[in-house]
């Protein structure tokens with residue numbers, strides 16, 4: 001029985017976050033009353049002509065640049081093709097897309113994914129092109145079927161990995177998809193909602209004996225709507241194919257669906273050959289080429305991407321990989337952090353508050369940082385109050401909770417509560433002495449060698465001062481008085 005190697009090619013479809021559709025001015029949105037966002041162009045009525053959406057093209061080029069691609073097709077121009085097939089969800093009888101290796105908007109790029117040993121692995125990207133989404137078939141409760149064309153004509157970007165594939169298991173596929181999703185969201189070109197279908201992934205999976213130069217017969221998986229299903233689906237397919245080969249069966253090139261509940265795949269249809277689609281250049285749309293100045297302008301305006309942020313946060317700010325990953329998980333969250341740093345916040349302290357108390361409160365309420373009453377100014381002020389010894393870390397937690405609730409600035413809340421930290425050595429010394437006098441038995445234990453009881457004494461002093469005594473001074477005075 002040979003050892004098998006799995007190879008995974010990834011096709012990712014991302015609905016672009018444009019305001020209008022690819023070739024008409026109908027609004028792009030999710031859901032809504034069926035067939036309310038349609039017009040003669042996206043319904044393909046006779047005589048209607050498409051006008052390309054410039055913003056959609058720019059979004060694809062930006063993505064291609066962020067994924068280290070060359071731009072504009074190998075023949076230095078990009079064209080649209082017609083992919084002909086008849087199915088009720090495409091009103092035109094063809095899908096407008098970009099076919100072949102010569103003319104996608106982006107080609108020959110790569111994406112780096114982190115590996116378990118702390119390094120990175122480069123996943124080659126073969127092409128990135130633009131097409132339009134289909135409508136949706138709906139199975140009605142009455143038993144009939146209906147078609148909703150609201151989605152028809154939504155700009156759809158397709159990102160295809162290299163051949164032969166660089167991805168060899170479900171974990172790598174999941175990592176690739178999660179990195180890609182994060183980049184698309186940072187670029188603001190896709191909302192990344194897998195559950196709403198705005199980001200869809202169709203991996204093709206094959207296995208071959210180790211050392212074999214040829215890839216095995218592949219199957220393509222559909223209906224994967226989470227990272228977990230991508231990872232599990234690929235693992236399932238490798239096992240299924242291996243078992244089939246070991247049983248002497250012949251594998252078919254087929255499209256298979258994923259059943260989330262049963263955690264298994266099922267045959268849907270035998271894959272059509274590509275030439276069934278009779279591709280040809282769309283006579284309604286002119287070829288496009290881009291000047292180097294235009295490309296360079298787009299490149300210069302790309303935002304800092306998650307991986308670069310991660311490296312900057314860990315190297316420049318000394319944050320742990322865990323903390324940095326939490327901060328970059330969403331663009332808005334990373335920007336919030338950076339705004340606080342710009343306003344003079346100490347990075348490690350700001351990060352700790354964000355990833356603990358703040359994140360917890362936001363999660364409980366199910367809102368984002370910008371929807372809350374806490375601004376970067378609040379946190380910067382709070383951290384400064386702790387740093388300069390005005391309040392203790394413990395009191396800061398209460399102040400933060402109040403600021404979260406009311407939106408009041410921490411300084412104002414501290415003044416109103418009188419909760420400033422006591423750093424007056426004389427005042428604290430009196431409290432320490434009072435606690436020692438009240439607990440002679442504990443003091444005796446300490447002097448008898450039981451150092452552990454010191455924690456109890458500290459607790460009593462903090463209690464007597466409502467947690468306001470400066471902990472450093474308490475420790476120092478306690479040591480002094482106990483050893484006298």
Ligand SMILES: [Zn+2]
Pocket residue numbers: 021024025026037038039040041042043153
């Ligand atoms: Zn329309």
